[in-house]
Amino acid sequence: MQNFIFPDIEPLKISRYSRILSTGVALPRNVVTNQNIIDRYNIIATDRAVEYALGIKERRWTGLDEKVEDLMEEAINQCLERANVDIDSIDRIVFTKLAGDYHVPATSIGALRKLGTKKGIPAFDIFAACSGFVHAMDLAIRYIASGDDYVLILGGSAMGKCCHYWNMPDPKTVFLFGDAIAAMLVGYSDVQHFFSSYIITNHFLYDNALIRYGTSYKNNGENVDSSIFFMKIADGNTVFQSSAQYAKVISDKLLSDYGGSIDDIDHFVTSDQSTRIWEAQLKEIGFPKEKSTSLFYKHGNTVAAMSPLNLNHLIESGRLKRGDVVMMQAHGAGASSGGMIFKY
Amino acid sequence: MQNFIFPDIEPLKISRYSRILSTGVALPRNVVTNQNIIDRYNIIATDRAVEYALGIKERRWTGLDEKVEDLMEEAINQCLERANVDIDSIDRIVFTKLAGDYHVPATSIGALRKLGTKKGIPAFDIFAACSGFVHAMDLAIRYIASGDDYVLILGGSAMGKCCHYWNMPDPKTVFLFGDAIAAMLVGYSDVQHFFSSYIITNHFLYDNALIRYGTSYKNNGENVDSSIFFMKIADGNTVFQSSAQYAKVISDKLLSDYGGSIDDIDHFVTSDQSTRIWEAQLKEIGFPKEKSTSLFYKHGNTVAAMSPLNLNHLIESGRLKRGDVVMMQAHGAGASSGGMIFKY
Known part of the structure; x- marks a missing residue:
């Protein structure tokens, strides 16, 4: 770690500019309190101790009937309505995921199906965990710099749904994660933003x-x-x-x-x-x-x-x-x- | 499917050009024949019938001691040697994966560790399955158009390693997949390529x-x-x-x-x-x-x-x-x- 070298910053060489047109957010319906988690998993803790240690009171967890693509659809609709832009005007979708509905194909393609567009909009998922949204924003401005007019980016997670599989949670992380999907529409601009x-x-x-x-996973049966x-x-x-x-x-x-x-x-x-x-x-x-x-x-x-x-x-x-x-x-x-x- | 609309092609608006400097490939050591698979899983088939139906004679499968990052390191080294470019000159790495060594962090960061560079080169993984390499090439030329000089892209899979977990393979797919990692170095060019x-x-x-x-996975325990x-x-x-x-x-x-x-x-x-x-x-x-x-x-x-x-x-x-x-x-x-x- 001592030998780690931060790279120099590279100035952007961009003459075709972009700006943030709108944002949108989708949250699952279920509010899960610290006490809910304590009760469900029989964890030896108190609501007050968890809040004091971590700063968290509650979070949303997706229910068994909610999919990542449902949250994506909701966030996209809010984002597009705020910018008054139609889905078929979008040139590209990038979703920065933790777990999608499936591993493959890209969950962003599932979101396009939910939205009901007939246009085969380019879409893929990226992996960069908690730093993913900055990667996606950086991508969006480079796509627009080289020809796109509207790039829709999404990021977020539905770890709570995974908790339904989890009978023995790790008490170090079970209180930490919440579910949400955020959307941002980046569009062409004639001035630099x-x-x-x-x-x-x-x-x-x-x-x-x-x-x-x-492929590093090793099982015994x-x-x-x-x-x-x-x-x-x-x-x-x-x-x-x-x-x-x-x-x-x-x-x-x-x-x-x-x-x-x-x-x-x-x-x-x-x-x-x-x-x-x-x-x-x-x-x-x-x-x-x-x-x-x-x-x-x-x-x-x-x-x-x-x-x-x-x-x-x-x-x-x-x-x-x-x-x-x-x-x-x-x-x-x-x-x-x-x-x-x-x-x- | 009948209602599907292919989007119009968007001309690239790029004035800072790039070209392919070199390619590289890494293959696992183990050659697996159709007969090896037939014997291992007691499948009712013959080598000749599999080859006639699918056109495949053999494939490489990663062994339990081989990681995706090992193959990435080998492909990157070949690619960089051919272009005579040092790893620390690379501005960005994009790996288009199916399964990496871990789900998170990005396996491209694991490859950087293997290469031993001390520079914190930006790197992430993308998900677009078999079409992924074209997504990554498209990304590379847009990164260079907006400021990068060298972008290293990788793509491939190590499904064979996953077969070690698999005691009851699907005979429709078990013969199809092989393992390989391909690399390509895209660099700045003063003329359009x-x-x-x-x-x-x-x-x-x-x-x-x-x-x-x-998150779509449902289990019963x-x-x-x-x-x-x-x-x-x-x-x-x-x-x-x-x-x-x-x-x-x-x-x-x-x-x-x-x-x-x-x-x-x-x-x-x-x-x-x-x-x-x-x-x-x-x-x-x-x-x-x-x-x-x-x-x-x-x-x-x-x-x-x-x-x-x-x-x-x-x-x-x-x-x-x-x-x-x-x-x-x-x-x-x-x-x-x-x-x-x-x-x-």
């Missing part, structure tokens, strides 16, 4: 948080352990420390490329894997709490949806206005992180 | 071929069926027919955008899920067999590696030379397909 983009990985932390479904549906976190402190450290490095790199200081940023939006991780990032970059927000207390870790959920909340609440400058970041348990500076 | 790109999805065929790992590691193909004929139909539509769209006819194409490279699927595509687009190639007979369905394996073979054998014009396509069981025209 996206100024800087920076993404890193750190393979020294590759093994710290993982889901063991894949015909059946497979249901833990392959769940995130295993070796060291939560590494997630905490890397998020804070990377937040500062990414902020410095973005600001040097942008040519401004932290005082030029109106809002800081990030992935909040816990209330303390959010606060630690703010402290590292020297940013006032009242110009940021964290929905962790009521939505939990929604993986790739954390950053866009917070962005959507700032927009819906009227705190973030057109013309404001945003630094948005997303951190993936140490293995992958990124950020952008844009004018909303 | 990539002329046209076209990608589609067809959600009407979303359910035809799938791997059931995900603590254990999970090992079939969640494997591709289930409802209707092989749909895979065959859609590949042939899409090959023609994609060829027509690409040629109209390129402003040429099929006679201007020196080589046709595609995904060959069977020898007959390869031949059917050639017939549909009216292209001579001797200007294409299919390695299906000895490598099987290597998912996202099929097209680049065939491209690499044409290059290694000296048949495809610098300056030749290539139409490259990849088809994903009906749900996703794409193609490009480029000068090698």
Whole structure:
């Protein structure tokens, strides 16, 4: 880890610009409290102790009758209605997933079926865990730079549904995850809105948080352990420390490329894997709490949806206005992180 | 399916060009013959009947001691050596996977660890099954158009390793899949080499071929069926027919955008899920067999590696030379397909 080298930031070479047209969010119906989880799994804990330790009161979990594609449809419809854009105008869909409805085909194709379009819109899923939405935004502006007019990106997770398979949850992670899908429509703009983009990985932390479904899985017979549906976190402190450290490095790199200081940023939006991780990032970059927000207390870790959920909340609440400058970041348990500076 | 609408082709709006610098391939050591599979699973079949029906003689399967990241490392090293480019010069890595070593983090980060670089190169995985490599190539030229100098893309699969878990294989698919990883280095170029790109999805065929790992999985207790590691193909004929139909539509769209006819194409490279699927595509687009190639007979369905394996073979054998014009396509069981025209 000491030998890890952060790459230089590459200035964007873009002359065909884009901007955020709208955002949308879909949440499952079921609100699950800490007490619900304690009761269901007979965990030795109290609601108050869980809230004190993690900062979380409740989260949403998808029910057995809800699919990821249902949530995607709802988020897409809200997003498109807000921008007054029709699905058939969309050039491309990118979904950054944790688990989709199926492993293959891409769940973004399932969402197109739900939407009922007859046009064979290009669509695929990407994998970058909690940092995924920044990867997808970075992709969107590059697609528009090279010819697209409208790119729809989605991110999020339905880990709660996986909990239905899980009779012996890991008490370290069962309270953390919530379900949500966030959508963002990025469209062509004749003036520049996206100024800087920076993404890193750190393979020294590759093994710290993982889901063991894949060719490394070893079983001892015909059946497979249901833990392959769940995130295993070796060291939560590494997630905490890397998020804070990377937040500062990414902020410095973005600001040097942008040519401004932290005082030029109106809002800081990030992935909040816990209330303390959010606060630690703010402290590292020297940013006032009242110009940021964290929905962790009521939505939990929604993986790739954390950053866009917070962005959507700032927009819906009227705190973030057109013309404001945003630094948005997303951190993936140490293995992958990124950020952008844009004018909303 | 009758109501499905192919999108119009969008001309690339790119002024910062790229070209293919090199390719590389890694294959597992173990050669698995039809007879090996027949013996291992007590399948009622003969080697000759399997070869006659599918066109396959053998394939490679990863052993229990081989990981996807090992194959990625080998393919990357070959690719970078051929281009004489150092790993630390790479701006971004995109791996189009079926199953990686883990589900999360991205297996491309695991490959970076194997390569031993200390630089935190941006890297993520995408999901687009057999059509994935064309998605990744399309991505690479857009990254370079907007600022990157070197983008390394990888594609392929290690389904054979999953077969170690599989005590009751599906005789419809067990002979089909082989393991391989293909790599391609795309770099900045001052003259245009990539002329046209076209990608589609067809959600009407979303359910035809799938791997059931995900939130749609329903179990009846603590254990999970090992079939969640494997591709289930409802209707092989749909895979065959859609590949042939899409090959023609994609060829027509690409040629109209390129402003040429099929006679201007020196080589046709595609995904060959069977020898007959390869031949059917050639017939549909009216292209001579001797200007294409299919390695299906000895490598099987290597998912996202099929097209680049065939491209690499044409290059290694000296048949495809610098300056030749290539139409490259990849088809994903009906749900996703794409193609490009480029000068090698």
